[in-house]
Amino acid sequence: MIYYKQASSEQELEQILSLQQQNLIKSLTDQDREKEGFLTVEHSMEILKAMNDKCGHIIAVDNGDVVGYALCMHPSFADSIEVLRPMFAEINEVIQNQNSYMAMGQICVAKSHRGKGVFRNLYLTMKNRLPEGFDTIITEVDAKNKRSLAAHEAVGFRTLQVYPAGEKEWHLIILE
Template identity: 30%
Template sequence: MNQETSDIIFTTASTDSHFEQILNLQKQNHYSSVAEDQHQSNGFVYASHTLGLLRKMASGIPQVIALSGDRVVGYNLAMTGDMKNELPSLIPMFEEFEKWEYKGRALMDYQFVVGGQVCVDKEFRGRGMISRLYQQTRDTVDDIYQLCVTEISVRNLTSLKAHERMGFESIGTYNDGVENWNLVVWDWHRLR
């Protein structure tokens, strides 16, 4: 059953309860927990974080959550490039960033936020929450950032379509030896 979003508060994760609920929602929607025949219709998340890593990420850049009462029903994790080695599964993504261009410039010449992962509880999907989570992230971070850059599994068409609807552009694909990935960019510079 879908819930209206009028009772949802978008804020930043600030307590261990918030971080633990993010981890629980992540676990429920991890590709290994979602039946493969549901990947296309429900989407999935790929990386697995820890409480310590979420705390560290939050110390560098706000981690946006959607709350229904005191329940985390969505989140948008973000990080900066200096966290490249913190999550081994993301190292290939950071290495790819060094190879790509956006609008004729090396991607690394831009100031950008890395979209670490976005997820919405099943009960709250279909209400534009991914867009609202990303908008809150953009509104919360420093104006120095020009782009939000992330990767989306080629198999995760649900996520790719949601990101494209809100303005992310695909700049290419690559394979990290395990999975095929779309590299996508949301140009914040032109929105400010």
């Protein structure tokens, strides 16, 4: 049975990083990227742990194994990951109350557990566990990641802005 919680051990963080490695854009074939989606950002244990210490990452656990995660990225980490700096700059342009949102730093579901409601339940748990004073989740999705865009729309995200950063086009999206 799958249950949802905030990450609380180094072993869980290690499992997040292992699942991340399997789903990074560089680890997948073109066909898998198109069909299954992909991850862009690669985290170090140091930054993953620091983010978790500020606001626990949401994980889906099945039989003791992390089978999905949604990374909580407090706005105080806006300068911590270079590829995400443009996202925070865009958020600062379009959000009125810049202290009331939590950025979702990355979401991933193990291939074996896709299509079982894990994605939706990760976000539901994240929304229910936001720190006091936070009422919104904001993230961005690579425009080429059609599976992720559709999944986010299905759980209620709406697009705030589409913008270019680097060589990519990003959809800045919000769940209120």
